[in-house]
Amino acid sequence: MGEPIVHIEGFQMVFGDTTVVEDLSFDVAAGETFGFLGSNGSGKTTTLRALLGIYQPTAGVLHINGRPFSPADGARLGYLPEERGLYKKEPVVDTMVYFGQLKGLDKTAARAWSLEYLERVGLTDKASTRLDKLSGGQQQKVQLGVTIMNTPELLILDEPTKGFDPVNRRLLMDIIEDQQKAGATVVMVTHQMEEVERLCDRVILLKDGKRHAYGTVREVQEQFGGTVYRVHHTGVVPDSHHYTVVATEPAGQGQVTDLAPADGAGETVVLAELVGAGVPVSGFATVRTSLEEIFIRVYGTDSLQEAEAAAGVGA
Numbered sequence: 001m002g003e004p005i006v007h008i009e010g011f012q013m014v015f016g017d018t019t020v021v022e023d024l025s026f027d028v029a030a031g032e033t034f035g036f037l038g039s040n041g042s043g044k045t046t047t048l049r050a051l052l053g054i055y056q057p058t059a060g061v062l063h064i065n066g067r068p069f070s071p072a073d074g075a076r077l078g079y080l081p082e083e084r085g086l087y088k089k090e091p092v093v094d095t096m097v098y099f100g101q102l103k104g105l106d107k108t109a110a111r112a113w114s115l116e117y118l119e120r121v122g123l124t125d126k127a128s129t130r131l132d133k134l135s136g137g138q139q140q141k142v143q144l145g146v147t148i149m150n151t152p153e154l155l156i157l158d159e160p161t162k163g164f165d166p167v168n169r170r171l172l173m174d175i176i177e178d179q180q181k182a183g184a185t186v187v188m189v190t191h192q193m194e195e196v197e198r199l200c201d202r203v204i205l206l207k208d209g210k211r212h213a214y215g216t217v218r219e220v221q222e223q224f225g226g227t228v229y230r231v232h233h234t235g236v237v238p239d240s241h242h243y244t245v246v247a248t249e250p251a252g253q254g255q256v257t258d259l260a261p262a263d264g265a266g267e268t269v270v271l272a273e274l275v276g277a278g279v280p281v282s283g284f285a286t287v288r289t290s291l292e293e294i295f296i297r298v299y300g301t302d303s304l305q306e307a308e309a310a311a312g313v314g315a
């Protein structure tokens with residue numbers, strides 16, 4: 001990795017007597033899209049706020065482009081905060097133009113960009129409407145527009161598609177993807193694992209304020225779920241030192257069996273072993289555990305306990 005655009009080392013955040021983030025370190029390389037994942041309350045927003053100087057860290061180094069964030073860096077940065085907030089009593093396009101000018105665009109360019117963006121997100125007819133007359137999702141579209149209108153080199157998005165219907169979520173992901181293609185580095189908090197699988201190069205999973213996993217999406221999948229070979233067959237799969245049988249279920253006339261390969265046992269080796277043992281194989285596929293399954297495995301109990309606590313269950 002070249003010089004990281006974001007560098008966090010030994011970050012700790014204590015509120016009162018509660019340690020919310022502990023000894024957190026990670027880097028984000030220029031040009032990559034980085035997924036910041038973790039259950040509710042695991043410290044993601046806190047980390048972003050400390051990175052952007054909104055919170056004073058208890059300890060640690062948090063750098064953007066080699067130094068602590070300073071407001072002067074704002075022109076090259078787009079931050080979509082978790083708490084959305086624009087001037088609600090102003091017309092949509094005026095608000096966008098105002099922020100565009102704050103970010104250094106001239107008024108004509110800001111207006112042209114805003115109208116084009118509003119058309120793309122289906123809000124042309126709302127351009128002159130007060131922001132507070134828009135739905136929550138429509139307001140969020142405007143806010144994302146404000147965030148990206150100066151084509152920032154670093155985009156920090158805290159749950160950018162929260163509250164969107166699937167069609168609009170896809171539209172927003174397309175817009176984020178365009179920013180990627182234009183060369184932006186994207187740091188994105190999200191709970192939508194399909195967004196991560198589609199957009200992210202690398203991820204970090206926070207658990208209880210600590211780094212639980214960190215690497216490419218593929219590496220995290222290998223680390224927590226691994227790969228299985230899914231075999232459709234009749235007859236019995238014999239024991240072998242090349243694999244372990246993880247699960248087997250009836251399917252049609254035969255069975256489907258998941259085999260976890262031993263270290264170094266590739267598809268060809270395992271398939272040859274089965275065929276050599278006389279197992280009639282009608283299908284063979286490599287299946288990687290989805291991030292969603294991994295998330296549920298890593299956080300399942302915690303997230304449920306939190307939901308139960310919030311609902312007063314067991315109180």
Ligand SMILES: Nc1ncnc2c1ncn2[C@@H]1O[C@H](COP(=O)(O)OP(=O)(O)OP(=O)(O)O)[C@@H](O)[C@H]1O
Pocket residue numbers: 015020038039040041042043044045046047082
């Ligand atoms: N200003 C603050 N004062 C005290 N505690 C805080 C403050 N900000 C955050 N916390 C606590 O820090 C913990 C982490 O919160 P944070 O918002 O960083 O979580 P998160 O991972 O972004 O969660 P979510 O996915 O729900 O948005 C929570 O327990 C929260 O209550």
